[in-house]
Amino acid sequence: MRCSESTTYALVTAAYGEMRDDAGTIDLDYTVGKNGADAAFYIARAGEKALTAPDNGTFLAAFDKDIAIELQKIRRDLYFVHAAVLTRGEAVMLVAKPGGGKSTLTWALLHHGFGFLSDELAPVDLDTLEVHPYPRTLALKREPPGSYPLPRRTLMTSRSLHVRNVPGRIVKAPARLGAVVFLNYDRDASEPTIRRLTSAEAGARLYANALNPLAHTANGLDGAVRITAAHPCYELVSADLPATCALLARTLEPSE
Amino acid sequence: MSQNHPKRRSDVSARVVVDETVVLDLGAAQIHQLNTTASFIWNRCDGRCTVGEIADQLAESFDIDRETARQAVQETLRRFDELGLLDSARD
Numbered sequence: 001m002r003c004s005e006s007t008t009y010a011l012v013t014a015a016y017g018e019m020r021d022d023a024g025t026i027d028l029d030y031t032v033g034k035n036g037a038d039a040a041f042y043i044a045r046a047g048e049k050a051l052t053a054p055d056n057g058t059f060l061a062a063f064d065k066d067i068a069i070e071l072q073k074i075r076r077d078l079y080f081v082h083a084a085v086l087t088r089g090e091a092v093m094l095v096a097k098p099g100g101g102k103s104t105l106t107w108a109l110l111h112h113g114f115g116f117l118s119d120e121l122a123p124v125d126l127d128t129l130e131v132h133p134y135p136r137t138l139a140l141k142r143e144p145p146g147s148y149p150l151p152r153r154t155l156m157t158s159r160s161l162h163v164r165n166v167p168g169r170i171v172k173a174p175a176r177l178g179a180v181v182f183l184n185y186d187r188d189a190s191e192p193t194i195r196r197l198t199s200a201e202a203g204a205r206l207y208a209n210a211l212n213p214l215a216h217t218a219n220g221l222d223g224a225v226r227i228t229a230a231h232p233c234y235e236l237v238s239a240d241l242p243a244t245c246a247l248l249a250r251t252l253e254p255s256e
Numbered sequence: 257m258s259q260n261h262p263k264r265r266s267d268v269s270a271r272v273v274v275d276e277t278v279v280l281d282l283g284a285a286q287i288h289q290l291n292t293t294a295s296f297i298w299n300r301c302d303g304r305c306t307v308g309e310i311a312d313q314l315a316e317s318f319d320i321d322r323e324t325a326r327q328a329v330q331e332t333l334r335r336f337d338e339l340g341l342l343d344s345a346r347d
Contacts, residue, residue: 200276204289207280218269221280225271 005033014155018135057159072212078123079223080211087115090178091131101185108241110168117171130174137162180233189239192247202233263303263343297332
């Protein structure tokens, strides 16, 4: 990624700094920037027409989307799921509808010994059942409840809050998947609940959150079923955040 | 739906997972989870079995009376039909 303009550089460093790696083979080549104090941001991928964005939040959202699509083209072998991924020994995939509280619960779980693999994208290797990291900065749509305040250095854009320096460990290597959790936020729930799903129900739910199923055999159905048949899958209805974290942590404890 | 010999659509994909089935209807952008009973019935919607035969097999396999089985089969087939999962050709 090339960027010679300070505002944009600060943004992309805050959002993608953890993904920085030694320069090796370049799969994606971007030039980003801003043409002046009041000008639109731009995102130019090698050989493509530049995208523009009127503000910092729109810029990061557009950049996220472009990267996610391009990664799916480059790694068609991986099964991409729209999910957050944490680690607790093995990887735990958190799947939710947009606005379903996935990032907020991820932020809270990072205070309870979980490691951070991804906030948004879960690329699964269907042969090894490992999840690849995508450590773009955790992005919240709104302030979390008071139990888990955001650090001072949180980057606030027009659309989201990007949390730097998360309390948990940032995992930068593939991790073996251990469980899949489908999250539902119920504002009226007095306490969190969790139930085990059958592999078939989980498979259907996972498929609905797959990003590139058509790149795989049987239009991706085999991939969804392979993932859910090999791991315990749960539906978690979240309520009070500390209680939700405690319930999930207890559920994921290895049985005696 | 074929009235007497229900037949699942050939252009939907299905995978059995333990005793249940996941059915992907890409044309309708729908994915369905069938429980054990619905999976049993789905597997017999081959265009050859009659509704009565499916009910008999269900009654025997699940150790339930024939009337209960017949109602379960009819209700399940009605749901399959509503979801557009069955061939619409009539016999």
